[in-house]
Amino acid sequence: MLFFDLVFVFALTQITALMAHDLSWHNVVRGALLLGLLWWSWAAYSWVSNIAKADEGAVRTVVLCAMAAMFVIALAIPEAFHDLPGGLPGPVVIAVAYFVLRAMHLVLLWLIAAGDQMLRRTIALFAIGKIAATVLLLIASQYHGTTQTLLWAGALAADYLVTYFVDARGWRFNSPSHWAERHGLIIIIALGESIVAIGVGVTNLPISWPILVASLLGLAVCAALWWVYFDATVYYGEKALADEPPETRPWLARDAYTFLHLPMVAGIVFLALGLKKVLEYVGDTGHHHLDDPLHGIGLIALYGGVVVYLLGHVGFKRRTVHHWSASRLLTAAVLIIAVPLVHDVPALGQIAVLAAALSCLVAFEAVRFARERDELKHHEHPA
Known part of the structure; x- marks a missing residue:
């Protein structure tokens, strides 16, 4: 998981550079939203590593794929809110990479929870927040300015609040x-x-x-x-x-x-x-x-x-x-x-x-x- 952490810190460096490039309150808020997105992704895989060995079998393969998805997000951070001419649309790339990152996390948890119906019920409820966040990020990619920022805030709120309020009985630690x-x-x-x-x-x-x-x-x-x-x-x-x-x-x-x-x-x-x-x-x-x-x-x-x-x-x-x-x-x-x-x-x-x-x-x-x-x-x- 240390390898995963190194990708995360590269993303932090990208966020700092993004805010420093345009030192405005709006851009600082956007930097904070990006940080919230990346932190939630990192935290999700920290839970996985606490209930299963992250350096063995299928878990290791999924974590490496997740690391690749986070790396894609980090690379696209300079275009998270303003797409540059040519190439792929940066906001869409981030939304899709985030979906892949969180989807692999849920699939991995579902496999780990084999035979545990209560835990699988909790995981299914968590999926509501992940899907809502991804949909809002995809919608946000089609807007600019304050509307785009508010949709990002809504995406994070959906993911965070669902996680906080879901009854997590049966969760392993x-x-x-x-x-x-x-x-x-x-x-x-x-x-x-x-x-x-x-x-x-x-x-x-x-x-x-x-x-x-x-x-x-x-x-x-x-x-x-x-x-x-x-x-x-x-x-x-x-x-x-x-x-x-x-x-x-x-x-x-x-x-x-x-x-x-x-x-x-x-x-x-x-x-x-x-x-x-x-x-x-x-x-x-x-x-x-x-x-x-x-x-x-x-x-x-x-x-x-x-x-x-x-x-x-x-x-x-x-x-x-x-x-x-x-x-x-x-x-x-x-x-x-x-x-x-x-x-x-x-x-x-x-x-x-x-x-x-x-x-x-x-x-x-x-x-x-x-x-x-x-x-x-x-x-x-x-x-």
Whole structure:
């Protein structure tokens, strides 16, 4: 499944590039819709890998075919909403590839559920959302502008809401440790995409002290987000899954991971967009001065991406261990308040403030929760 993850992160890179190419609110919304589409596809196959071995027999073949379909979607992302002259119609290509991706998923689940009528009933109900989403995407491919965007939103709503409200009795969930590991891997791969965005932001620009400082500050921000997840979150999430009764464990996995990891990944993608813009500002002296501030969507993506990421963690902790994370809520609130305060600060100063705020969060939690963290890391979880 790691191979599948690499295709997913390529798609994230394409989304960041799409939003950066046309930095408008409408295009950012479209980028978010594309992310929602790809996340739902990735999450679907994560469930498959938890109930069947993905590297054996027919499952491996289907996963490889699904990976090809996701790769096609990723390749077509630049034409997801605006078809370029010549070639195949990009919006239709994405709709068809998405249908293939989800259809193979349902077929695979149907085969895995052989002899289990309750599970097959659940899978059949899930198919309603998949079919509705595909139909709406195909209809959207024939429109432009706001209508097209709204149809995309409707397609995602159909898929997400059907999944959330369908009675999933009989659903299988085999391994809490594997489930937690899969989602941890996708977080670190997404963070890797943010680091790539730093490099892409200064491609073909001569190296300079401002570029070095901004790059290291961006790396510090990514490292802090890594710490926030992997220092404790990954452990209490896995422990909560292991402790949850088997009959309700699928619901916890769905809420805490399938739904609440989406804002974490989305936050990282928006952060990558902000980092890319910061590096352009400090490095491209032909179009910007070193004292130019990052403003508008670029600034909101930089700070807002981290806020969304932290709020995803707050929701995750509340759902898994039934506690609110006051430190992360407070940091998110401080960053929201900071946006208008740093509006006129040079881009280099803006990213320095962000790095400083996250460093304070990391330092506080490292001291405040040292004993709890140590207990979590040395607690043996059942597979």
